[in-house]
Amino acid sequence: MATGRNFMDYFEIDVISNVLGFLNNPADLIRASAVSRSWRHHVVANGLCKKLWLRKFPQVTNVAYAVEDSDGITKLSNISSGSPANWEALKRDHKIYSFLLQPLAKPIISPKDCLGFPIGASSTDHDLAENVINTLTPIDRYPGGASYWSSKGEKDPNVPENILYRLNTSISIVTEVHIRPFQAFWEPGRPVYSPKSVRFRLGRPKSMVDVEIDVCPVQQPSVDKYIWTYTSPVFPMAQESCLQQFKLPEPVVCVGGIFQIELFGRARRGPIDGLFYICLGYIRVLGHSLEPAFNLEMYPSGELQLKYYPHALEVLHRSFSGERSSSVDEAESERLLHRAELLLEEMAEEVLDEWD
Structure with missing residues (x-):
């Protein structure tokens, strides 16, 4: 020196x-x-x-x-x-x-909800009343009804489900995901239809032809139309009707604006048909868009x-x-x-x- x-x-x-x-x-x-x-x-x-x-x-x-x-x-x-x-x-x-x-x-001091609009779900029990669009609003109960998404019933509790969303911009940093399982307040015992665990994937369409821009969510969207650039660990979920937080191990850049939630395991049977269901009330993806830069x-x-x-x-x-x-x-x-x-x-x- x-x-x-x-x-x-x-x-x-x-x-x-x-x-x-x-x-x-x-x-x-x-x-x-x-x-x-x-x-x-x-x-x-x-x-x-x-x-x-x-x-x-x-x-x-x-x-x-x-x-x-x-x-x-x-x-x-x-x-x-x-x-x-x-x-x-x-x-x-x-x-x-x-x-x-x-x-x-830079650390994100004020993370924002990055979800844009749902592309679709692998199944929906009643398309009009229990559509995946309902997961975008934090209110799951209103006078005379409820707002939530429900899968179709299955005899096998291990049949998985998935939901696809578009993020609100084409390139974002995602840091955590919040999910509130739905509680059927009108059923005896007020059961919570939560999955046993969840996993998240981020990616993009393979081509312009694969960009699904339907006004309404589609039934059983094809996951083969997307290139998945990130897959999270599997997170266990509690059988509770509260906003459960899942922080990613580190911030992830989502290039292409496609977000998927994979839902594993069914814990509750419906009281009428005895089939297993998954029901979610509210979902948000926290992070930050990289636009307009x-x-x-x-x-x-x-x-x-x-x-x-x-x-x-x-x-x-x-x-x-x-x-x-x-x-x-x-x-x-x-x-x-x-x-x-x-x-x-x-x-x-x-x-x-x-x-x-």
Whole structure:
């Protein structure tokens, strides 16, 4: 340190990559790239921001990214591609992935319900009265009736069920799921028709043809139309009519906006027919949308492109932290501050290029 020696001069490239690979915080990786020209060259040339992105969020491996610049949308290569790139392309990738990591590395202070609309359920007992649409409202009892979804009755208590939903945006971070089983308050003993356990899957349609956009939920939607990029552990459920919370082991990026609940095991028989049922009153999926800073598009070929809008990144940061601008002036100040940060980063890159 006294002589100002660079440790990169004394180690092989693979050793240096292994050392820097322990940086798990995007901010630390960006700081490392600003130490000197040689450090920056190593971070950029070896795509360390890209590798960190894939390590943290493997669900997005097969997405081709795009960035919005002054000339419009510039498509980037598939992030899982190992093909060589020129220095300008590597620098561009470094900048994009560093921005992508910023909101995803922040804790979500104010999670929101991400559910949009149900695609359908594997079965429904009475389609009009017990439709899966009822799971979107927290009110499961009103004068003269009840609001809930019920499966069809089965003799075998081990027959599973599943419900498919569309999330309210095409790309979201999902952190936890809340489910309230339904209690049949009119039946003797007020039984709760909860499944014994649940599991969650996140994914996307295989192609535009497979995008189900019916106004009403369909009966027995085909799960084969979707590519599942994440499957959660199996969570046990209590036989209680309360909002039960299931926190995912870590935040998951849902690319494509499809969410599935798998329901295993039936604990209660209906008093009239003696068949086993599952009934749910309310479901919500908590997390945060990545819009408006990021937007996903699917092309007829099935290719996905994630578009990045730098001017909207500050809005996303504010939304993650639960902050709101108290005035137009405050919003404008934050916009100018963000622009100043970008300019400072560009100036730092120019200075580093002139070193040595």
